[in-house]
Amino acid sequence: MQGGKRDLILDAAEKVFREKGFHLATLDEIASKAGVAKGTIYLYFKDKLDLFLSTVERRFRELIDELEGMKGRFDDPVEAISGMTDVLFKFARSAERLVRHMTPEKLRKPPPGKLGVKAHMEMVREKVFKPIEEVIGILSGCVSEGQARGGFRADIDPKLAAVALISMIRGVVFLKIGIPELGIDTAESPKQVKALFLNGIMEG
Amino acid sequence: MQGGKRDLILDAAEKVFREKGFHLATLDEIASKAGVAKGTIYLYFKDKLDLFLSTVERRFRELIDELEGMKGRFDDPVEAISGMTDVLFKFARSAERLVRHMTPEKLRKPPPGKLGVKAHMEMVREKVFKPIEEVIGILSGCVSEGQARGGFRADIDPKLAAVALISMIRGVVFLKIGIPELGIDTAESPKQVKALFLNGIMEG
Amino acid sequence: MQGGKRDLILDAAEKVFREKGFHLATLDEIASKAGVAKGTIYLYFKDKLDLFLSTVERRFRELIDELEGMKGRFDDPVEAISGMTDVLFKFARSAERLVRHMTPEKLRKPPPGKLGVKAHMEMVREKVFKPIEEVIGILSGCVSEGQARGGFRADIDPKLAAVALISMIRGVVFLKIGIPELGIDTAESPKQVKALFLNGIMEG
Amino acid sequence: MQGGKRDLILDAAEKVFREKGFHLATLDEIASKAGVAKGTIYLYFKDKLDLFLSTVERRFRELIDELEGMKGRFDDPVEAISGMTDVLFKFARSAERLVRHMTPEKLRKPPPGKLGVKAHMEMVREKVFKPIEEVIGILSGCVSEGQARGGFRADIDPKLAAVALISMIRGVVFLKIGIPELGIDTAESPKQVKALFLNGIMEG
DNA sequence: GATGAATGAGGCTTCATTCAT
DNA sequence: TATGAATGAAGCCTCATTCAT
Numbered sequence: 001m002q003g004g005k006r007d008l009i010l011d012a013a014e015k016v017f018r019e020k021g022f023h024l025a026t027l028d029e030i031a032s033k034a035g036v037a038k039g040t041i042y043l044y045f046k047d048k049l050d051l052f053l054s055t056v057e058r059r060f061r062e063l064i065d066e067l068e069g070m071k072g073r074f075d076d077p078v079e080a081i082s083g084m085t086d087v088l089f090k091f092a093r094s095a096e097r098l099v100r101h102m103t104p105e106k107l108r109k110p111p112p113g114k115l116g117v118k119a120h121m122e123m124v125r126e127k128v129f130k131p132i133e134e135v136i137g138i139l140s141g142c143v144s145e146g147q148a149r150g151g152f153r154a155d156i157d158p159k160l161a162a163v164a165l166i167s168m169i170r171g172v173v174f175l176k177i178g179i180p181e182l183g184i185d186t187a188e189s190p191k192q193v194k195a196l197f198l199n200g201i202m203e204g
Numbered sequence: 205m206q207g208g209k210r211d212l213i214l215d216a217a218e219k220v221f222r223e224k225g226f227h228l229a230t231l232d233e234i235a236s237k238a239g240v241a242k243g244t245i246y247l248y249f250k251d252k253l254d255l256f257l258s259t260v261e262r263r264f265r266e267l268i269d270e271l272e273g274m275k276g277r278f279d280d281p282v283e284a285i286s287g288m289t290d291v292l293f294k295f296a297r298s299a300e301r302l303v304r305h306m307t308p309e310k311l312r313k314p315p316p317g318k319l320g321v322k323a324h325m326e327m328v329r330e331k332v333f334k335p336i337e338e339v340i341g342i343l344s345g346c347v348s349e350g351q352a353r354g355g356f357r358a359d360i361d362p363k364l365a366a367v368a369l370i371s372m373i374r375g376v377v378f379l380k381i382g383i384p385e386l387g388i389d390t391a392e393s394p395k396q397v398k399a400l401f402l403n404g405i406m407e408g
Numbered sequence: 409m410q411g412g413k414r415d416l417i418l419d420a421a422e423k424v425f426r427e428k429g430f431h432l433a434t435l436d437e438i439a440s441k442a443g444v445a446k447g448t449i450y451l452y453f454k455d456k457l458d459l460f461l462s463t464v465e466r467r468f469r470e471l472i473d474e475l476e477g478m479k480g481r482f483d484d485p486v487e488a489i490s491g492m493t494d495v496l497f498k499f500a501r502s503a504e505r506l507v508r509h510m511t512p513e514k515l516r517k518p519p520p521g522k523l524g525v526k527a528h529m530e531m532v533r534e535k536v537f538k539p540i541e542e543v544i545g546i547l548s549g550c551v552s553e554g555q556a557r558g559g560f561r562a563d564i565d566p567k568l569a570a571v572a573l574i575s576m577i578r579g580v581v582f583l584k585i586g587i588p589e590l591g592i593d594t595a596e597s598p599k600q601v602k603a604l605f606l607n608g609i610m611e612g
Numbered sequence: 613m614q615g616g617k618r619d620l621i622l623d624a625a626e627k628v629f630r631e632k633g634f635h636l637a638t639l640d641e642i643a644s645k646a647g648v649a650k651g652t653i654y655l656y657f658k659d660k661l662d663l664f665l666s667t668v669e670r671r672f673r674e675l676i677d678e679l680e681g682m683k684g685r686f687d688d689p690v691e692a693i694s695g696m697t698d699v700l701f702k703f704a705r706s707a708e709r710l711v712r713h714m715t716p717e718k719l720r721k722p723p724p725g726k727l728g729v730k731a732h733m734e735m736v737r738e739k740v741f742k743p744i745e746e747v748i749g750i751l752s753g754c755v756s757e758g759q760a761r762g763g764f765r766a767d768i769d770p771k772l773a774a775v776a777l778i779s780m781i782r783g784v785v786f787l788k789i790g791i792p793e794l795g796i797d798t799a800e801s802p803k804q805v806k807a808l809f810l811n812g813i814m815e816g
Numbered sequence: 817g818a819t820g821a822a823t824g825a826g827g828c829t830t831c832a833t834t835c836a837t
Numbered sequence: 838t839a840t841g842a843a844t845g846a847a848g849c850c851t852c853a854t855t856c857a858t
Contacts, residue, residue, distance in 0.1 A: 020309055036818080038854090042853095043818075047853075103304060105223070164372040164376065171368065175371075178306075184367065188361065192365075195359065197400075199404045241845055243843070246830080247841095428717055429717045435850085444822080445824055446849090450851080455849090456848095456849070456850090509715065514633075515791075540787075567794075567795075569808060571796065575779045579783065582779075587741055592772065593772075600769055607816075608812030608813075609808065650833090650840080651841065652838080652840070652841095654833075660831095
C-alpha cells in the first residue's frame with residue numbers, strides 16, 4: 001500500500017485546511033488527524049504549501065473527471081451546461097472553503113528560504129493553473145459549440161462566459177457559507193443560476 | 205489633524221494586506237509604512253483583525269457611497285445596472301485582493317484569547333455584514349424595479365441576481381489578477397459581463 | 409535520559425525565578441541557562457505559570473518527603489517538631505525566595521487567553537494547595553499527638569499552630585534575606601523559634 | 613488642596629496593586645481609577661516602583677501611629693501585646709495583599725535604566741526598612757519590658773519574638789486569603805495566636 | 817520508510833515612560 | 838500643573854521544519 005499514507009494525509013489536511021484556512025491550520029493537527037508523525041508528512045510533500053496545493057489539485061482532478069464524463073453524455077450544449085452547473089455547485093459546496101485560500105501571494109511567491117521561484121511557479125502551474133484552465137476549457141467548449149450550432153449569442157467570449165458561470169456559483173455558495181443570515185435559498189440557487197446564465201448566453 | 209493618524213495607518217495597512225494577505229502582513233511593516241510606532245496602531249485599533257476589517261469597511265463605505273450616488277442618477281434600471289457594473293469593476297480591481305482575505309474563519313471566530321464571541325460577531329456584523337447587505341440591497345433594488353416596470357424576468361430572485369453579478373465581476377477580476385496567463389481581456393470584460401447579465405435577466 | 413530535559417529546565421527555571429521573581433524572569437534566560445531552545449520548554453510545560461508552579465511543586469514534594477521521613481523517626485512529639493523545624497528552616501532558606509512569588513492573583517486567575525478557569529484551578533490545587541495541606545497536616549498531626557498524649561495545651565487549634573510555626577520560620581528567614589541590616593541572628597533563629605513555639609503550645 | 617491629588621492617586625494605586633499585584637497592575641488602570649491623566653502620576657511619583665512603595669509606606673505610617681498610640685495606653689506588657697496583636701491582624705487583613713509584593717528584587721535592585729543604585733537604596737530604606745524597623749522596635753520594646761519587669765522568659769531575643777509574632781499573623785491571614793479552602797477560622801485566629809505567643813514568651 | 821523531540825525565528829501585543837501642548 | 842497621544846523595547850508563545858534514531 002504505497003500511496004495509502006499519502007491519501008490519509010491529504011484527507012486530514014483537506015479537512016483541517018477547510019476548517020481553519022491555510023495559515024491557522026497546523027501540521028500538528030493534520031498529522032494527528034491523519035494518524036501519522038509530523039515528520040512523515042515531509043516524506044510525501046515538500047512543505048506546507050505543497051501539501052495545501054496538492055489537496056486542491058486532487059479536488060480539481062475529481063472535478064475535471066466528472067465534467068469530462070458529462071461532456072459526452074449530452075448532445076445539447078444547453079443540457080450539458082445545465083448538468084455541469086449542478087456538478088459545479090456540488091464542487092463549490094464541498095470545496096469552496098478549501099479553494100478559497102489559494103490567494104495570489106501563495107501562488108506567486110515561493111515560501112521564503114526555499115530558493116526557487118522557477119520551481120515554485122512550475123509546481124503551481126501544474127497543480128493549479130492547468131486544472132483551472134481545463135475546467136474553463138470544458139465549459140467554454142460547450143459555449144463555443146452552442147455558438148457554432150446556433151442559438152447562442154455570438155458576441156459573448158466563451159472563456160469569459162465560463163469564468164462568469166464558475167464565479168457566480170462560487171459566489172453564491174460562498175456567501176451562503178460566509179453570511180448565512182443573508183438568507184440565500186440553497187435549494188433554488190442552481191435553478192436560478194442556470195436560468196440567469198442560459199438566458200444570458202442565448203439569443204433573444 | 206485628529207483622525208489623520210488613523211487614516212495614515214489604514215492606508216498603510218490596506219497596502220500591506222493587499223500585497224501580503226492577512227497572515228503574512230506584519231504590524232511591523234504596517235507601522236513603518238505608516239510612519240508610526242507599532243504601539244500607536246493599538247491606540248486606534250483593537251487588534252490586527254480589527255485593523256484589517258476596518259480597512260475593508262472603509263472600502264465598502266466608499267463603494268456604497270458611489271453606488272448610492274448612481275441610484276439617483278439613472279431612471280432606467282438597465283442603465284443603472286450598467287453604471288453600477290462599472291463601479292463594481294473599479295472596486296474589484298482595486299480592492300479584490302484585500303477583500304479576498306475575509307475568510308469564514310476570520311469572520312466567525314474571535315481571535316483566541318480575546319474573550320468575547322458576542323462582541324466579535326457584533327463588530328463583524330457592523331463592519332462587514334451590514335455593508336455587504338447594503339451593496340446587495342442596492343443592486344437587487346434595481347432588479348426589482350426592472351421587474352416592477354416590466355422588461356425584467358419575474359422568475360429571477362433579485363437578491364440572487366445581485367449576488368451573481370457581484371460574483372461574476374469579482375471572479376473575472378480575480379482570475380485576471382491571479383492567473384494573468386489565462387489571457388482574460390481586461391478592456392472587454394465589463395462589456396461582456398453587462399451583456400451576459402442584462403440579457404440574462406431581461407425577458408426574451 | 410527521558411525526563412532529563414524536564415529537570416534541566418526546572419533547575420534553570422528555579423534559579424531564575426528565585427533571583428528575579430516570576431514576572432522579571434524571562435523564558436529566554438531560563439532556556440539559555442538550561443541549555444535548550446525556548447520552544448523546548450513548551451514541550452514540557454504548558455505555560456510560564458505552569459513552569460513556575462511546577463518548580464514550586466517539586467520543592468514541596470522534597471519537603472514533604474523529608475517531613476514524612478522525620479515523622480517516623482521520633483517518638484516524642486516535641487522532638488519531632490524540633491526536627492521538623494530544622495527541616496523547615498532549611499527549606500525556607502533555599503526556597504522562600506521562590507515560594508514567595510505564589511501570590512493570590514497567580515493562584516486564582518488563569519492567565520488571560522488560556523480559556524479554562526476550571527482547568528487552571530485544578531492544576532493549582534494539585535500542584536500547590538494539596539502539598540501545602542500535606543505539610544500542614546504533618547505538622548498539625550504532631551501537635552494533635554502531643555495533645556492526645558498530654559503535655560500540649562488543649563486549647564490550641566493544631567492546624568493553626570502548624571500554620572503559625574511555618575509562618576514564623578518563613579518570616580524570620582525572609583526578613584533576614586530581605587533586610588539583612590536588621591541583624592537577625594541566623595544561627596540562633598532556629599533555637600529561638602523552637603523555644604518560642606514549644607513553650608507556646610506546651611502546658612505551664 | 614496640594615496633596616489632594618497625590619492621595620487620590622495613592623488610593624487608586626493601593627486598590628489596584630492589592631488586587632493585581634505589582635506587575636499586573638497598570639498605570640493606565642490606576643490613573644483612570646484615580647481620575648487623573650497618566651502623566652500626572654509622574655508629577656507626584658518617580659516611577660511605578662516609587663508609587664508602589666509610597667503606597668506601602670503610607671500604610672506603614674498608619675500602622676505605626678496606631679501601635680504608638682497603644683504603647684502608652686497599657687501599662688501591662690501582656691495587655692499591650694494583646695492589643696497590638698489585634699491591630700496587626702487588622703493591618704494584615706487590609707494590607708497583606710499589598711505588602712506581599714515587596715519582594716527582594718524590588719527592594720534590592722533599582723529599576724533598569726534608572727541609573728542610581730545608591731539613590732534607590734536610600735529611598736527603600738526610608739520608605740520600607742525604617743518603618744519595618746519601627747514596628748519591630750515597638751513590639752520588641754514590649755517584650756523587653758516584660759523581661760525587665762519579670763514574667764517574660766529571658767532567653768528569648770525580643771527582636772526575634774517581634775518578627776515571629778508579626779510573621780505568624782501575616783501567615784495566618786495570608787493563608788486564609790490565598791487558600792480559603794483550608795478552613796482557617798477567622799474569628800478565632802487572633803485569640804489563638806495571642807495564646808500561643810504569650811504562652812511562648814512567658815515563663816512556665 | 818517512520819518517528820517525534822528539538823529547534824529558533826518571528827509575530828502580536830502590552831505598558832511604563834516621555835513630552836509637546 | 839495637567840494632559841494623553843505617542844513611543845518602542847521587550848516578552849510570551851507558536852509552529853514549520855529538521856534530523857538522529
